[in-house]
Amino acid sequence: MSRTACLTVAAGVALYGASCFVVPGSAPRGAPLMNSAMADVELAFSAPAPESASTSAFSPLAMGLALGLLAAVLGGRPALAADLENGESIFLGNCAACHAGGNNSVRAEKKIKKEELITYGKYDIGAITTQVTNGYGAMPAFGEKLGPDDIDDVANYVYNKADKW
Template identity: 55%
Template sequence: MGALMTVLLTMVMVVVGWIQPAQAADLAHGGKVFGANCAACHAGGRNVVVASKSLKKTDLEKYGMDLAGIVYQVTNGKNAMPAFKGRLSAADIEDVANFVVAQAEKGW
């Protein structure tokens, strides 16, 4: 029984070793993407078009904009916000969304 357990544990460790963990968001890259694509309207977490819909934590929460919502909004746009699908990669969008959430948590 001991040898069988050793073999099974070894197999599990090999399989788990092949599974790549999800890539962590690159906040520095997200900041660069934000600066180049978002800051004109959202510098400092503000919104120059609709001031009440800022990127501040309270406004994000009020409008139900969690990480997935921000990714969706950046990807697809809405109203005055342009869609960035096709202009930014999925990784760029994920990083900028994570940057926005991190900055909102810090209070911009």
């Protein structure tokens, strides 16, 4: 719900910005105030005025920019520090066989619940990332199998889930 509200607000701001965009110099100008002597001198020394471009406030460039921004906002995934949804799917696909429910089926005392992570100095996203990347003991290294973003996501998932298991 909140993502939809944010996207709606962003789209509204983008369209409002596009509708308010006016190219400098395109606004209609009033005639300068001058007396008749000044007008005669001005006419004698001035070249014919070029035809002015459209005085419309519509700008195709601004409209294209607004539509591009709107497409990026609606079509793109939000840039989050960690994607917990992706972390959960990676955990279920690679880690849950040994660590289902925060337990450890290989070494029962090495659970990934908060208390055990604190005991072994692993209740830190950096420590969990290192463990997942390099492995340790019976745990295999996933640094070659998973990309850095996926490892960060699963480490954040484990860290956020550790106190709930």
